[in-house]
Amino acid sequence: MTDLFTRHKPLLESALKALETREFWTPFPEVPSGKIYGETAKEEGESSYAALLGSAFDLPGHPEEGRVGSEVSPWGAELGITYPAAAPETLVAASEQAAPAFADSSVEVRTGALLEALVRLNKMSFLLGHATMHTTGQAFAMAFQAGGPHAQDRGLEALAMAYSELTRSARDAVWEKPQGKHAPLVIEKHWELVPRGIALTVGCNTFPTWNGYPGIFASLATGNPVIVKPHPRAILPLALTVRVLREVFVEAGLPQDAVLLAVDTPDAQITKELAAHEKVALIDYTGSTAFADWIRANSRAQVFTEEAGVNSVTITGTDDFAGMCANLAFSLSLYSGQMCTSPQNLYIPRGGIDTDEGEKTFDAVAEGIKQAIDALLSDPARAAGVCGTIVNPATLERIASARGAGRVIRDSAETGHGRSATPLMVVVEGADGPQNDECFGPVSFLVPCDSAEDAIARAACVARSKGAITAALYATDEALIRRAAKAFAQAGVNLSVNLTGNIYVNQSAAFSDFHVTGANPAGNASLTDAAFVAPRFRRVMIRWPKAA
Amino acid sequence: MTDLFTRHKPLLESALKALETREFWTPFPEVPSGKIYGETAKEEGESSYAALLGSAFDLPGHPEEGRVGSEVSPWGAELGITYPAAAPETLVAASEQAAPAFADSSVEVRTGALLEALVRLNKMSFLLGHATMHTTGQAFAMAFQAGGPHAQDRGLEALAMAYSELTRSARDAVWEKPQGKHAPLVIEKHWELVPRGIALTVGCNTFPTWNGYPGIFASLATGNPVIVKPHPRAILPLALTVRVLREVFVEAGLPQDAVLLAVDTPDAQITKELAAHEKVALIDYTGSTAFADWIRANSRAQVFTEEAGVNSVTITGTDDFAGMCANLAFSLSLYSGQMCTSPQNLYIPRGGIDTDEGEKTFDAVAEGIKQAIDALLSDPARAAGVCGTIVNPATLERIASARGAGRVIRDSAETGHGRSATPLMVVVEGADGPQNDECFGPVSFLVPCDSAEDAIARAACVARSKGAITAALYATDEALIRRAAKAFAQAGVNLSVNLTGNIYVNQSAAFSDFHVTGANPAGNASLTDAAFVAPRFRRVMIRWPKAA
Structure with missing residues (x-):
């Protein structure tokens, strides 16, 4: 059953090459177009999604001790889908039972099966788009991309990195040590690749596949059975994924319980029991x-995390004020700030900045961004298309509370579609305040700073101390940019400079x-480097004297 | 200052190749011969060592708030060497001060300097041999090899792996994303390699350089300053190493405090303060x-360990009984069982085994090994050359206590040279007993088993539950060997089969x-795989739109 590997080897080789060059590459087109995905793909995705609603999700052969499922689309409708549920102990036992045969399977068989699964998932991207839209509350275009091809890219990336690590040193060697005038010592050696053990993926509500695939594919590639524990409000995208994986495993002669779905309800979550x-x-x-702290304190596992952070934009000058404002307007509005990469704090010198439109005061900068947001979101349908919906009602409470944190520049409002909220912009004075913690959702804090240098220092400081996944900088002074680059690098946060346009x-x-550098408190799971993959398996040797 | 890199690049490239093929390779000859190391090397090593005794060890520019040092050779003499000592806070501050310039240095400059340091250390192998002999208590031949070339090999291995990881993906890329009929998005990207932070190496008494070099060289290669905390009884080999590194760093324009020596005394150790x-x-x-548990509970660091384990020999049959006994005699006697790879438990079917000399009862097998040890150690000078000395007086107490654990087959005795003890062999009955924990030193427990399968199961079980770094098997049945290979692989322990001869x-x-698979409780520091190196640094990006 290595024919899946042979079939998809060119795909794997291109992925391996891309990991080295870091240039643009993807085999999974992000445009939801019939020309790419087939003329009927859009309709089929819609009808497949509709067929799942209000029914029992079929997962043949999966452990089942009951049915749970209470997903409600942030766009309005109840999904009404139930999934097979089982106690943690049942799932762990099934995982353990699948483990030996899965560990014994060859790298090629596992890799081939996982490549095939990604290709099949790609063909289902419209269905995954609807599933993602109605569990995460993203608008469809984003849900298609993030839940489909972009997630598949991340899965493939982790799979390729795992393959690279699994094959980077010989599995067999003849070790021949010279002994001067005597005959050499000759030892034959063989290495087994031993997986670490049962892997658990704890999914999130906002990007269940994009954040889930790297760990799932890295663990499966390295021979570990995986229990996929979706967020109770975002089960469907991962349930579809688990089903595809199990189907391919059966076809490839692999134990289908090497991947399991662990569903629960918001009121009776089983994550702690599994993690511990x-x-x-x-x-x-x-x-x-x-919760990451809880896991680290209570689990014996190797833990990879993406956690909270405070992303920032530092604005010290620009030669394209309108372009900057339009770019930031989109970044602040997209999915209502519910991305782990969404900016939160805007650090701006209180004395204003130089721009191509002349000097701009602090308030003029704030007003420029506000107006760009207003323009972007002026049409309700477009606003809903950019902002999507609010996936967690608690976010609305956070917005309400943030309103009181300072001077409101732009108030949050509904788009008119689903549970929604457009960006709130609040000026916060002083060193202490809500800007020093993550405020997940469409809330940005505008922080007046003494100078450009102070702005950079404060943005870098919050990244270093509270974590950050992204930082943005607008500046025209090359020396300042170099100093900022150094400060943000030391804070371990990726920096984007002078982004305008698309x-x-x-x-x-x-x-x-x-994604996630691992160099600040925002997490240690860098998607995808060797450190994310290499500890998932070990090499164990057997050696013996070579027969004369 | 990349000329060191250029000079040593062929060495690095050979090392990188060896990491892939896993065939025999070393640039550092293990034979202490004047033909290899120079006709005067032996004498110079002796005189250099003699010159260090009773003096203040010179470490120019090193933080110094006092002098400590109370090493006593297990062979008898006091070393009388004092080393510059400083409080943990002083050392951490010096390390912090060196960190930015060290992090900013190029991969080539650091790698070149570290390669040069290894080459210089290699030339000093006779001196390192004496230093190792009189701190670890090894006999000179072993001390030369383990403290010199074999340690240098391990350092080079870690350095090469680090270089491989540091250079495995592009540092700069132009990311060009097609936009259909529109002009592509073009983003320039640059990645900084950001070291994790201050690294601490906690040295051991028995193999200060061999066990220390991998972490030291891996951390330095990836840009982390290292504080080397030797065992208070084995400072000199690491002090010499730190001196060479600091000298090369100065010549290469690197901050010399990127490597520091943290000495203490047995009564006032500073390890906990540094680790926490x-x-x-x-x-x-x-x-x-x-102590590893203490570190894990009290430190925020990424921790790599080699911990306790219970190594085993499983004897189910042999077609070379004399060869097996001679081989095991040496393995049990070498450095009086004070190697992390020394066998401890001998699992033997109580019904005896088949051999080329006919059936052998349990007692006959035990007697064969005992006689081989007696023969090996019959000459006191040779006994001292194989056994070396006992580095820690507590080991003598463990031997005394182990005598009472069962039927003594062979008693431990002195060699007549230094603080010494030859192997003790004790038959222990039953499932519970001292054989289920590490008994560090020249103690072996002979465990009668119900069958060959039972012997394998018990050896694999103790490895899995208590950790093990090595396992040996003697067997003639190919099917049995295959089953054993599987059992030991699942226990995560490297297995050597039917070793006889040299x-x-x-x-x-x-x-x-x-060395150390990471797949059982004996530790997670696999020397040297990507998992040992990759988490020591992170990649942080800066990206910006490419100018039109």
Whole structure:
């Protein structure tokens, strides 16, 4: 059953090459077009999604002790889908049972099956788009991209990196040590690749596939069975994924229970029980720092995390004021700030900045961004298309509370579609305040600073101390940019400089951008470097004297 | 100052190649011969060592708030050397001060300097041999090899792996994303390699350089300043190493405080204060599991360990009984069982085994090994040359206590040279007993088993539950060997099968054997795989639109 590997080897080789060059590459087109995905793909995606609603999700052969599922689209409708549920102990036992055969399978068989699964998932991108839209509350265009091809890219990236690590040293060697005038010592050696153990992926509500695939594919590639624990409000995208993986595993002669779905309800979550289980050896987690701390304190597993952070924009000058404002307007509005890459704090000198439109006061900069947001969101349908909806009602409370933090420049409002909220902009004075913690959602804090240098220092400081996944800088002085580059590098945060036009600080592209550096408190799971993959398996040797 | 890199590039390239093929390779000859190291090398090593005794060890420019040093050779003499000492806070501050310039240095400058340091250390191997002999208590031949060339091999291996990781993906890229009929998006990207932070190496008493070099060279290569904290009884080999590194750093324009020596005395150790320091981001530790647990509980650092384990020999049959006994005699006697690779438990079917000399009862097998040890150690000078001395007086107490654990087959005795003890062999009955924990030193427990399968199961079980770095098997049945290979692989322990002649289970060769698999409780520091190196640095990006 290595024919899947042979079939997809060119895909793997291109991915391996892209990991080195870090240039643009993807095999999974991001445009939801019939010309690419087939003329009927759009309709089929819609009808497949509709067919799932209000029904029992079929997962043949999966452990099932009951049914749970209470997903409600932030766009309005209840999904009414139930999934097979089982106790953590049942799932761990099934995982353990699948483990030996899965560990014994060859790298080529596993890699081939996982490549095939990604290709099949890609063909389902319209369905995954609808599933992602109605669990995360993203607008469809974004849900298609982030839930479909971009997530598949991240899965492929992790798979390729795992393949690279699994094959980087010989599996067999003849070790021949000279002995001067005597005959050499000749030892034959063979290495087994031993997976670490049961892996747990704890999914998030906002990007269940994009954040989930790297750990899932890295663990499966390295021979670890994976228990996929979706967020109870965003099960469907991962349930579809698990189903595809299990189908391919069966076809490839692999144990289908090497990947399991662990569903629960918001009122009775099983994440802690799974994470603390002594048999769980690997955990991939996306979510709050508080829960990540709990996992680290209570689990014996190797833990990879993406946690909270405070992303920033530092504005010290620009030669394209309108372009800057338009770019930031989109970054602040996109998915209502619910991306781990969304900017939160805007550090601006209180004395204003130089621009191509002349000097701009602090208030003029704030007003420029506000007006750009207003323009972007003036049409309700377009506003909903950019902002999507608010996935967690608690975010609305955070917005309400943030209103009181300072002078409101722009108030948050509904788009008219679903549970929604457009960006709130608040000026906060002083060193202490809500800007020093993550305020997840469409809230930005404008922080007046003493100077450009002070602005950079404060943005870098919050990244270093509270974590950050992105930082943006607008500046025209090359020496200042160099100093800022150094400060943000030391804070361990990726920096985007002078973005205007159609590229945004929120965007993180597989095969090029390492998402989460691992160098500040925002997490240690760098997608995808060797450190993310190498500890998922070990090499164990057997050696013996070579027969004369 | 990249000329050191250019000069040593062929060495690096050979090392990189060896990491892939895992075949025999070393640039550092293990034979202490004047023909290789120069006709005067032996004498110079002796006189250099003699000159150090009873004096203040010179470490120019090193932080110094006092002098400590109380090393006493297990062979008898006091070394009388004092080293510059400073408080942990002073050392951390010096390390912090060196960090930015060290982080800013290029991969080539650091790699070139570290290659040069290894070459210089190699030329000093006779001196390092004496230093190692009189701190670890090894006999000179072993001290030369383990403290000199074999340690240098391990350092080079880690350095090469680090170089491989540092250079595996582009540092600069132009990311050009097609936009259909529109002009492509073109983004320039640059990645900084950001070291993790201050690294601490906690040295051990028995193999200060061999166990220390991998972490030291991996951390330095990836730009982290290193504080080397030797065991208070084995400072000199690491002090010499730190001196060479600091000298080369100065010549290469690197901050010499990027490597510091942290000395203390047995009565007032500073390891805990250093390990728990909030600025310490990486720890390499070799020693007890109890202290490793303390570090894990009290440190925020990424921790790499080699801890306790229970190594085993499983004897189910042999077609060379005399060869097996002679081989095991050497493995059990070498450095009096004070190697992390020394066998401890001998699992033997109580019904005896088949051999080329006919059936052998359990007692006959035990007697064969005992007689081989007696023969090996019959000459006191040779006994001292094989056994060396006992480095820690507590080991003598463990031997005394182990005598009472069962039927003594062979008693431990002195060699007549230094503080010494030859192997003790004790038959222990039952499933519980001292054989289920590490008994560091020249103690072997012979465990009667119900069958060959039972012997394998028990050896694999103790490796899995208590950790193990080595396992040996003697067997003639191919199917049994295959089953054993699987059991030991699942226990995460490297297995040597049917070793006779001049290759021993204790031996772990750089560039070929991964020392410590990381797959059982004996530690997570696999020397040297990508998982050991990759987390020591991070990649942080800056990106900006490419100017039209």
